[in-house]
Amino acid sequence: MNICLTNTGKRFNREWIFRHCSYEFSVGKKYAITGPNGSGKSTLLQVIAGATLHNEGTITYKNEQGTTDEGKHYKSISIATSYLELIEEMTAKEMLEFHASFKPLIEFIGISDILQIVGLEKAINKQLRYFSSGMKQRLKLAQAFFSNAPILLLDEPTTNLDADGIALYQNLITNYTAQKLVIISSNVKQEYDFCEETIEIGKYK
Numbered sequence: 579m580n581i582c583l584t585n586t587g588k589r590f591n592r593e594w595i596f597r598h599c600s601y602e603f604s605v606g607k608k609y610a611i612t613g614p615n616g617s618g619k620s621t622l623l624q625v626i627a628g629a630t631l632h633n634e635g636t637i638t639y640k641n642e643q644g645t646t647d648e649g650k651h652y653k654s655i656s657i658a659t660s661y662l663e664l665i666e667e668m669t670a671k672e673m674l675e676f677h678a679s680f681k682p683l684i685e686f687i688g689i690s691d692i693l694q695i696v697g698l699e700k701a702i703n704k705q706l707r708y709f710s711s712g713m714k715q716r717l718k719l720a721q722a723f724f725s726n727a728p729i730l731l732l733d734e735p736t737t738n739l740d741a742d743g744i745a746l747y748q749n750l751i752t753n754y755t756a757q758k759l760v761i762i763s764s765n766v767k768q769e770y771d772f773c774e775e776t777i778e779i780g781k782y783k
Contacts (some may be wrong), residue, residue: 587635595622602653609776611761611779613765656722656727659718683725695744697742701713720766728757
């Protein structure tokens, strides 16, 4: 699936976060949205995801059959962000099962295997309220990378991760994104240095 932005803009009150953004994101490629803190990177990613409505221009989502019906594109998107809330009363296994009930996980890997890949196999039955911030970030990455969705959106994906967690993230990128459209919002080079194209949000002020 491809995503096409045409003269897209977003404002809060009277302040434009970005304007006149025209860009096409193609399946199978990796993109980075970069810029200083507070520049609007996360806002643009949320607009692309459809979580935040844009104020001008258009966004279209095109698959092999043509333009996706409005409001249906969310089925094709998985996302991991530091501000994504998890249900703390659930265990890691229950959280992935709940997530899979409305967005299926990829078929050839089971939940136990996913948790082992992200280093949470010993916490499979532990409630999320007892997880460290790094463990929660690993679980967020797990549900995003292993969702059966062609578009993967990542906002500062190594937040709260230690050196081993960062190595895990790089392994997930290498081994589980070959056929996906990946868009990463970040100002940390190691989170996006493999991307083919970089969008500087400051160009759309």
